Amino acid sequence: MNSIVSALKNVGVFHIATIDGEQSRVRPFGAVEEIDGKICLITSNQKDVFKQIMAHPCVEMSGMNKDGTWIRVSGKLVRIVDDKITATFLDREPQLKGMYAVGDGKVEILELTEAKGTLYSFGGAPQAL
DSSP states (O other): OOHHHHHHHHHSSEEEEEEETTEEEEEEEOOEEEETTEEEEEEETTSHHHHHHHHOOEEEEEEEOTTSOEEEEEEEEEEEOOHHHHHHHHHHOGGGTTTOOTTSSSEEEEEEEEEEEEEEOSSSOOEEO
């Protein structure tokens, strides 16, 4: 499994920062999957976060582990239109099937490209993911 996907899954809930005009916005996400070698996230095209990402695809994510270490991940989110990837994502994250379905007209899969991740702690040097 990709080390960035593993790190995001390990923290459970991670936060994504986007740009909304001249204002930054942050919100929690909890689902990430590696599918066909791609780091994938899921959202709805009805949400402001999707519109912000489409306008400004550069994002940063952060999450804290139970041991006090934390991660920061940056990259660009790019829309993927592929029913097979959407179905795979939903099969791996079945708790989302009540909100999304393949072909529902609102589910969106986003690939994190140009991903760079770092693990931080208060007592040691940062480590690349």
